[in-house]
Amino acid sequence: xxxxxxxxxxxxxxxxxxxxxxxxxxxxxxxxxxxxxxxxxxxxxxxxxxxxxxxxxxxxxxxxxxxxxxxxxxxxxxxxxxxxxxxxxxxxxxxxxxxxxxxxxxxxxxxxxxxxxxxxxxxxxxxxxxxxxxxxxxxxxxxxxxxxxxxxxxxxxxxxxxxxxxxxxxxxxxxxxxxxxxxxxxxxxxxxxxxxxxxxxxxxxxxxxxxxxxxxxxxxxxxxxxxxxxxxxxxxxxxxxxxxxxxxxxxxxxxxxxxxxxxxxxxxxxxxxxxxxxxxxxxxxxxxxxxxxxxxxxxxxxxxxxxxxxxxxxxxxxxxxxxxxxxxxxxxxxxxxxxxxxxxxxxxxxxxxxxxxxxxxxxxxxxxxxxxxxxxxxxx
Amino acid sequence: xxxxxxxxxxxxxxxxxxxxxxxxxxxxxxxxxxxxxxxxxxxxxxxxxxxxxxxxxxxxxxxxxxxxxxxxxxxxxxxxxxxxxxxxxxxxxxxxxxxxxxxxxxxxxxxxxxxxxxxxxxxxxxxxxxxxxxxxxxxxxxxxxxxxxxxxxxxxxxxxxxxxxxxxxxxxxxxxxxxxxxxxxxxxxxxxxxxxxxxxxxxxxxxxxxxxxxxxxxxxxxxxxxxxxxxxxxxxxxxxxxxxxxxxxxxxxxxxxxxxxxxxxxxxxxxxxxxxxxxxxxxxxxxxxxxxxxxxxxxx
Numbered sequence: 001x002x003x004x005x006x007x008x009x010x011x012x013x014x015x016x017x018x019x020x021x022x023x024x025x026x027x028x029x030x031x032x033x034x035x036x037x038x039x040x041x042x043x044x045x046x047x048x049x050x051x052x053x054x055x056x057x058x059x060x061x062x063x064x065x066x067x068x069x070x071x072x073x074x075x076x077x078x079x080x081x082x083x084x085x086x087x088x089x090x091x092x093x094x095x096x097x098x099x100x101x102x103x104x105x106x107x108x109x110x111x112x113x114x115x116x117x118x119x120x121x122x123x124x125x126x127x128x129x130x131x132x133x134x135x136x137x138x139x140x141x142x143x144x145x146x147x148x149x150x151x152x153x154x155x156x157x158x159x160x161x162x163x164x165x166x167x168x169x170x171x172x173x174x175x176x177x178x179x180x181x182x183x184x185x186x187x188x189x190x191x192x193x194x195x196x197x198x199x200x201x202x203x204x205x206x207x208x209x210x211x212x213x214x215x216x217x218x219x220x221x222x223x224x225x226x227x228x229x230x231x232x233x234x235x236x237x238x239x240x241x242x243x244x245x246x247x248x249x250x251x252x253x254x255x256x257x258x259x260x261x262x263x264x265x266x267x268x269x270x271x272x273x274x275x276x277x278x279x280x281x282x283x284x285x286x287x288x289x290x291x292x293x294x295x296x297x298x299x300x301x302x303x304x305x306x307x308x309x310x311x312x313x314x315x316x317x318x319x320x321x322x323x324x325x326x327x328x329x330x331x332x333x334x335x336x337x338x339x340x341x342x343x344x345x346x347x348x349x350x351x352x353x354x355x356x357x358x359x360x361x362x363x364x365x366x367x368x369x370x371x372x373x374x375x376x377x378x379x380x
Numbered sequence: 381x382x383x384x385x386x387x388x389x390x391x392x393x394x395x396x397x398x399x400x401x402x403x404x405x406x407x408x409x410x411x412x413x414x415x416x417x418x419x420x421x422x423x424x425x426x427x428x429x430x431x432x433x434x435x436x437x438x439x440x441x442x443x444x445x446x447x448x449x450x451x452x453x454x455x456x457x458x459x460x461x462x463x464x465x466x467x468x469x470x471x472x473x474x475x476x477x478x479x480x481x482x483x484x485x486x487x488x489x490x491x492x493x494x495x496x497x498x499x500x501x502x503x504x505x506x507x508x509x510x511x512x513x514x515x516x517x518x519x520x521x522x523x524x525x526x527x528x529x530x531x532x533x534x535x536x537x538x539x540x541x542x543x544x545x546x547x548x549x550x551x552x553x554x555x556x557x558x559x560x561x562x563x564x565x566x567x568x569x570x571x572x573x574x575x576x577x578x579x580x581x582x583x584x585x586x587x588x589x590x591x592x593x594x595x596x597x598x599x600x601x602x603x604x605x606x607x608x609x610x611x612x613x614x615x616x617x618x619x620x621x622x623x624x625x626x627x628x629x630x631x632x633x634x635x636x637x638x639x640x641x642x643x644x645x646x647x648x649x650x651x652x653x654x655x656x657x658x659x660x661x662x663x664x665x666x667x668x669x670x671x672x673x674x675x676x677x678x679x680x
Binding site (some may be wrong): 027029031032035039042043050051054055058059061062064066067068163182183185186190195196321364 | 384386387403407408411414415417420422462464465467468471472475476481485558563567568570571572573575
């Protein structure tokens with residue numbers, strides 16, 4: 001009898017514990033609860049409290065942050081529960097003595113109530129500290145310490161890779177005899193009684209878009225440009241072509257230089273080789289140079305042009321407007337990325353930007369990892 | 381600390397297969413088997429995630445069917461594909477048999493021409509196998525939802541044949557290196573287990589177990605060195621496999637302790653990236669100080 005009662009109270013406690021975890025952001029539904037209870041049944045009687053904890057952890061925690069937090073929450077829960085039970089016993093005893101002397105709840109019970117129900121704000125705070133990647137995603141690139149940049153680069157690669165991966169696996173029909181599409185060949189020829197007359201081929205479908213990157217590498221922009229280039233280059237297999245130029249006071253084509261495995265090294269080499277890297281900016285002159293030398297060859301109605309600059313310009317703004325017009329008329333889309341646009345209350349009122357604005361299709365911020373992810377949507 | 385028959389059985393089973401384990405792993409394996417749920421194992425590369433599936437299969441005396449995920453994995457590589465070459469050949473040979481078009485079509489879309497890929501193999505196996513879905517994070521989200529469907533219905537429909545139902549429900553192990561966050565739906569189908577790099581004690585245990593002839597002092601030094609190396613910021617953090625390779629190599633050379641020169645010339649066994657090696661070389665003295673300082677205390 002005693003055993004049954006204790007079992008029942010254990011189940012009730014487990015259900016309460018599940019509710020508590022739910023409030024702490026765990027995704028626990030009836031399925032998980034049932035799993036936990038069934039698991040307990042299998043393990044009972046418990047030789048040690050440790051195996052109860054392990055068992056609940058194995059059935060209720062379904063992500064890494066949840067696993068890492070679990071032990072602490074578990075200890076906390078039972079500790080508070082014991083306190084509450086203790087104070088209840090005392091409460092019962094005390095009430096007999098001082099009956100009718102005011103109905104104040106003892107502080108311990110109140111505190112556990114508060115704690116069990118949990119304030120919403122504190123929870124999100126607690127879970128946020130664990131999703132470091134998420135936090136990293138929203139932080140401005142320039143706000144990272146030197147040591148953390150390495151992590152950011154890894155994160156960027158990870159995101160870019162998973163995005164690029166989606167593009168690379170489609171196949172399409174082809175007239176060229178590259179790879180025999182047997183499934184279609186068979187279907188095609190069954191109609192004729194199985195005599196093989198026509199062969200069908202396929203080839204990997206490629207995104208037809210071409211990307212031209214024009215990156216400002218003047219002092220204020222160097223860091224952001226580096227991240228952007230790394231991001232876009234993860235797509236080099238998914239796009240037909242990616243051309244990269246950097247500019248500060250004049251324009252340099254760096255496409256070939258970037259065909260190296262290690263981008264960090266390639267970019268460092270570049271910053272040594274390009275005069276004016278991390279210097280001032282003359283956007284107009286640089287873009288004009290692009291129009292004269294490359295635009296005719298590189299731009300067509302499948303090309304997305306990405307210009308990365310904050311628009312702080314010491315050059316000729318008329319020339320800037322003129323070359324922007326030329327670029328927009330030839331390219332499929334012109335995206336202007338500006339790291340400053342991410343901050344609240346930003347207005348694009350530098351002279352350079354004012355001149356360029358009429359010829360921009362998409363004006364977007366690119367100051368953190370999240371904004372790079374958004375950028376991908378414009379590239380599709 | 382574990383005092384339950386079922387748990388003890390699992391622990392014994394894992395140990396007999398030479399798998400050095402810890403309570404959380406025993407618990408998860410036990411529950412996955414008892415609740416008949418897939419077990420999702422996450423953790424860095426090289427901590428023995430895949431090994432669990434292998435050990436389970438051999439302990440249960442059943443077959444291991446493995447589906448290695450990769451970028452662009454799709455249904456034709458996971459489920460089934462028709463053997464087109466043979467179908468064509470068959471059609472050619474049946475040309476003069478006088479069969480009607482329908483008969484021929486029925487012939488070539490029969491099970492004989494079906495190439496069973498791992499998932500179909502697993503559900504039509506003659507006994508319940510262990511199905512290992514390795515590195516699911518490498519496949520894309522579409523594949524994940526497709527997998528989810530198979531894992532919950534245990535049936536696969538092939539248009540030309542009909543629905544194939546599972547003869548036995550396989551024990552499923554899913555592993556992930558966390559390259560990509562997995563969907564909530566998949567997580568909720570599975571029990572979850574996180575495996576960390578082993579601590580010093582566990583790793584030493586593993587080395588002793590797998591390289592029985594290794595010098596006691598060397599084993600300790602190797603493991604301590606690995607613990608320190610993993611704290612560095614590396615492109616590819618070495619796993620247990622690297623520790624074992626290293627220990628085996630050193631042991632084969634009849635070496636009984638580590639020295640700087642030796643480590644420098646064998647770094648390639650544990651570090652597989654050029655920059656990592658360079659970084660380790662640069663901080664070798666520092667590493668040694670840490671490893672050496674502790675071992676000196678040991679010898680007292």
